[in-house]
Amino acid sequence: MSTTIRHLILFGLLTLAPIMPTMVHAAGTTCSSPIIAMVTGPAINVSNNAAIGDVIGTLTTSFPGGANPNCTSTGTPGGNVYFGGGFLGSAPDLGPTYGNGGHLYATTIPGVGFRVNITGGSSIFWGYIPSPFMPYQITTGVAARQVLVELVKIGPITQGGALSGDIAYFQMTDSNGAYTTRYVTYQWSSSVVVTLKSPACSVSTPSVKVGMGVVANPHVAVGQTFDPVDFNVQLNCSVGDVGQSTSVYMTISDATNAGNTSNILNLGASSTVTGLGIQLVRNGTPVSFGPDSAVVGSQNQFSVSSTTGGTINIPFTARYIATSNTVTPGVVNAFATFTFAYQ
Structure with missing residues (x-):
């Protein structure tokens, strides 16, 4: 279930x-x-x-x-x-x-x-x-x-x-x-x-803002990544009965392009910079985006952990990735959503 x-x-x-x-x-x-x-x-x-x-x-x-x-x-x-x-x-x-x-x-x-x-x-x-x-x-x-x-x-x-x-x-x-x-x-x-009764969880960081900073070098190679910024998503889970645990799963979706299943987040409509995208990295691996679905096993959903109760911290790193050999200066805005499911 x-x-x-x-x-x-x-x-x-x-x-x-x-x-x-x-x-x-x-x-x-x-x-x-x-x-x-x-x-x-x-x-x-x-x-x-x-x-x-x-x-x-x-x-x-x-x-x-x-x-x-x-x-x-x-x-x-x-x-x-x-x-x-x-x-x-x-x-x-x-x-x-x-x-x-x-x-x-x-x-x-x-x-x-x-x-x-x-x-x-x-x-x-x-x-x-x-x-x-x-x-x-x-x-x-x-x-x-x-x-x-x-x-x-x-x-x-x-x-x-x-x-x-x-x-x-x-x-x-x-x-x-x-x-x-x-x-x-x-x-x-x-x-x-x-x-x-199994542990039940709630999100204690429902909105996360990540400041990516200014790109210092406009001359980059396609696929080059730089300027990493760490951030964290947190859950608080109640304690269930003895022997009961809850498996937690997470899906991150591209809010600009719901059909995006790659590992590069599209820039928002208000962005004026060109030649850049953003990646989210977890445990050293870029996260691929998936549909906003709470069904366990949905596309590009990943397992977070199994918990018997307490706080779950989920660390990520956001970084720029070059999609062109030249970056045009401007404003960067990108938006992603995250959905949890538990079983």
């Missing part, structure tokens, strides 16, 4: 609000087809410095195609056949510790568990699952539910990954056991990814 240096990965919380059935029914019960509800969300950036038992993310769910659970019954209201249901966990049950009144369940990522909180609608099913079987003496009915899936740190988080598998389900059963169905099943979407 790559991103520009200006975009940090931050922990966020989302709420989810699916439509959930309560219960229903008497004799002659029929329900619409079982539903699979996918729990979705952006990548969750977690810190291993969080305390055991802390909520490290809250996720959202959705019904495919806007489906709405519905059950009907031909029975008579007030009859003696009950129909009810309850919310149950599908993943390995870790027991009530950190369940906040319910149970905690395992994910496929070591150190990360989850709990499911039912809110809204009738208070019959409020709270954290598992919820008990609750009988109803109702002919028909569905009720809106809010379901919060909370990720909880339960141990050292040594790796990230994509969450997968079943989370929980809502099961409906009549009092005689004649009708039982797993009516709604919640599953992790492939988009739910947990990543460990």
Whole structure:
């Protein structure tokens, strides 16, 4: 994964609000087809410095195609056949510790568990699952539910990954056991990814001015370089979790000619001198210019370093390079931009 240096990965919380059935029914019960509800969300950036038992993310769910659970019954209201249901966990049950009144369940990522909180609608099913079987003496009915899936740190988080598998389900059963169905099943979407907190960097020298000085000798050979001036670009990077590092990449672009991929910077329109260009040198080698892109691996992008946090200094040398055997005196202005990406 790559991103520009200006975009940090931050922990966020989302709420989810699916439509959930309560219960229903008497004799002659029929329900619409079982539903699979996918729990979705952006990548969750977690810190291993969080305390055991802390909520490290809250996720959202959705019904495919806007489906709405519905059950009907031909029975008579007030009859003696009950129909009810309850919310149950599908993943390995870790027991009530950190369940906040319910149970905690395992994910496929070591150190990360989850709990499911039912809110809204009738208070019959409020709270954290598992919820008990609750009988109803109702002919028909569905009720809106809010379901919060909370990720909880339960141990050292040594790796990230994509969450997968079943989370929980809502099961409906009549009092005689004649009708039982797993009516709604919640599953992790492939988009739910947990990543460990890595160092994130910001540019502390967003604008750099380099004074090149006056050319003393107008008679030069093509390709001759002279009058070097050192300058520095600096990044400040936050400290990530133990064992996490960030690889930093940089692209320098010609602001006058965006298509320039050579190692000679074009002079700006306000320049009046002729016969000169400017080179930027890093580690003894002229830098070739590339497109202004934050995608890792873009043309003429180069690796700066890998960091676990702290300050990164990137030294350069700017120098004149003769593009003609004769230099005409005048004003020199040239402009370059730099873009960072990290992975």
